Amino acid sequence: MPPNKQMPDPLLFTETISPTDEAGVAEAVRRAAEEGKPVWPLGGGTSFECGLHAAKSGVGLSLAKLNRVVDHADQDLTVTAETGMTAAALAKTLAVKRQRLPVDVPQPERTTLGGLVAANPAGPRRYGLGTIRDYLIGFRAVDGQGTVFAGGGRVVKNAAGYDLCRLMVGSRGALAVLTQVTFMVRPEVEAETILAVGLPDDQTAEHLLAGLAQMQNPPVAIDLVAGPSWRNEPMVSWVDAGPSGRLLVGFEGTKPEVAGMSEAFAIACRRLGLPAPEMISSGKVDSLYRRLTELPVPSSDTERPLIVRIGVLPSAVVPTARRLRELDASCTVEAHAGDGILRVRFTRSAEETKKFVTEQLRPLAASVGGVATVLAAPAGAGLDRQTIWGPPGDGASVMRALKDRLDPKGVLSPGGMAFC
Ligand SMILES: Cc1cc2nc3c(=O)[nH]c(=O)nc-3n(C[C@H](O)[C@H](O)[C@H](O)COP(=O)(O)OP(=O)(O)OC[C@H]3O[C@@H](n4cnc5c(N)ncnc54)[C@H](O)[C@@H]3O)c2cc1C
Structure with missing residues (x-):
């Protein structure tokens, strides 16, 4: 694979560092917080490749060297691993005991366990098997001041209290840098x-x-x-x-x-x-x-499509698909219909993308009771947060407070989420 497919555009990062252990991650974040420099946790870089770029330049913090299985308790059906390990490498370890982490992972040879939890992608088997949030039972992480903390544990019935694991799912590197995760696993199917x-x-x-x-x-x-x-x-x-x-x-x-x-x-x-x-x-x-899981990896910037995810009630999938076809007969629809998630691919120039999303797609999604999120956009479309994520919603002030508590200096992935 060519080197530029391995990692995001290095121009986004003033420097990229690769600590070899959790203490090194904590030290890197502490230093960045002291200097007020943004820090972008990096897994396989696949979401940056989709067009979800870092909003400000800063330090790229690669987890690539934290890539060990810490403990595979196969009889207890749990596995603990460092977050720079790829999903494919974990699958290989589990297969030895005829076990699996039964979630659909895009580009598993590159997607890391940290990126899987932080980006929370999903695929067709979400309908019957769920997503990574259903399997994450514990983690270790570093907050925005460089302090190590943990949530959950290594057993399925672990300590009571707030479910911090769920807070980490989909946090996109904005609340903490995950260093270790524990998942429930399942036997392979016949x-x-x-x-x-x-x-x-x-x-x-x-x-x-x-x-x-x-x-x-x-x-x-x-x-x-x-x-x-x-x-x-x-x-x-x-x-x-x-x-x-x-x-x-x-x-x-x-x-x-x-x-x-x-x-x-x-x-x-x-x-x-x-x-x-x-x-x-x-x-x-x-x-x-x-x-059915993967977003296409563009072969060139000029070919990068506009991909929008629209979430609706499952009963609204068919009418929504019809409305999308009426809007643009040449769009491609891939719907996880049982879950009410449509991913729609359009060909649009960079110049027309923002207007199309805000004036046509988002109102269409709202009219069927759904929400639209941009997953990938043509290079140069220059979409702002509001265009990518839509309005922040009722929970924004609570999320903002959580962000302030875990990352008071706002150094972790600034601008990566709709609300921060
Ligand atoms: C909302 C959303 C939906 C997506 N849906 C799909 C999909 O359906 N299909 C598909 O093919 N791809 C999808 N993607 C792309 C998805 O990001 C990747 O497929 C994959 O999960 C990311 O893994 P990665 O290791 O390449 O992480 P990266 O691309 O390197 O990082 C992804 C995000 O996670 C953060 N991150 C990475 N590692 C850590 C860590 N250790 N601790 C804290 N934060 C970390 C990064 O800062 C970044 O914000 C989606 C992305 C997003 C944001």
Whole structure:
């Protein structure tokens, strides 16, 4: 991989330092706080590559050298590791004991455990398996003054008190630098499959989605995909895809469970007059889940698309997708339909992006009771925080107070969140 794909644009950082242990991280933050210099914790740098750049230049604090497994208590189904370790390296360790951290991780060879917790990405299996917040049970971190603190523990039933783990999830390096995390893990599953069926119209799509929500043994993933990027996707045939796109439904469990769930889904399709679903061969299941998780890494700045995430109630996914198609027939929609999360990819020039987001997309999201967040934008679009995140919302003053308590000098990732 070329070096510029490994780390974010070095111009954002006046210097990048790589401590070898937690004490080194604490010392680096302490020094930055004394000098009033911004500090940007760095994992694999994948979100910076999406276009979510540091808002001010400062010191890049790489966690790359904190990359050890501290303890894999396989009989207790927990693992503790340093946050610079990649998700792929952790998966390899867990696989030795036929265990897994069952969350969808984009670019696992590069995404670090710290970046996974701090950016809180999600994929299709969020519907059945949850996100990293459901597995994080403990952490160690350094606050904005260089003080080490910890939350949770290494056992599933740990100390009472405020759940600080959840505070760290999605904190984007603005509250603390995570140095160590403990996750609950799960045994590997015996069988998994993805079934795909074309959607001739929105009414059929809504009937099918409503039926899936009621299944006794629910799927782990319910994704709806439509648009040009998926028409060229070789992993799924597109022959029977109708105007409303395709539904991809993932099941996992024991072999008889997966066979039973697949049969129930096929019956539901038949009742709606649909053809038998296409079964994605087992060798392609992992790649397809990965495709449904990842944001595309742009090959050049000029090709970087505008990608917006719109969160709505699951029952509003189909009408929202229709409104998006009406707004721009060439957009690509990838919806984690069971969770009400749509990711929509548009081709827009840098100049027109801000107006399009604020005057068209955000009002569209609000009209269906949802919220829109920009995940990636064309280079040079120059989006401000308000355009990326939308209005800060009712909790902003509480979040601001938390930020002030943990990082009184405001050195950690300044401007990285909507409220600070
Ligand atoms: C809101 C949001 C949603 C996203 N959704 C997706 C998605 O659906 N699919 C996808 O492919 N990608 C998504 N991304 C990109 C996502 O950032 C990466 O996929 C990945 O999780 C980041 O891991 P990383 O190691 O590359 O972290 P980096 O890109 O290096 O950092 C990500 C953020 O975490 C902070 N951070 C990193 N390490 C630490 C640490 N040890 N302690 C504290 N903070 C730290 C950074 O300062 C930065 O703010 C999303 C990003 C954001 C912000």
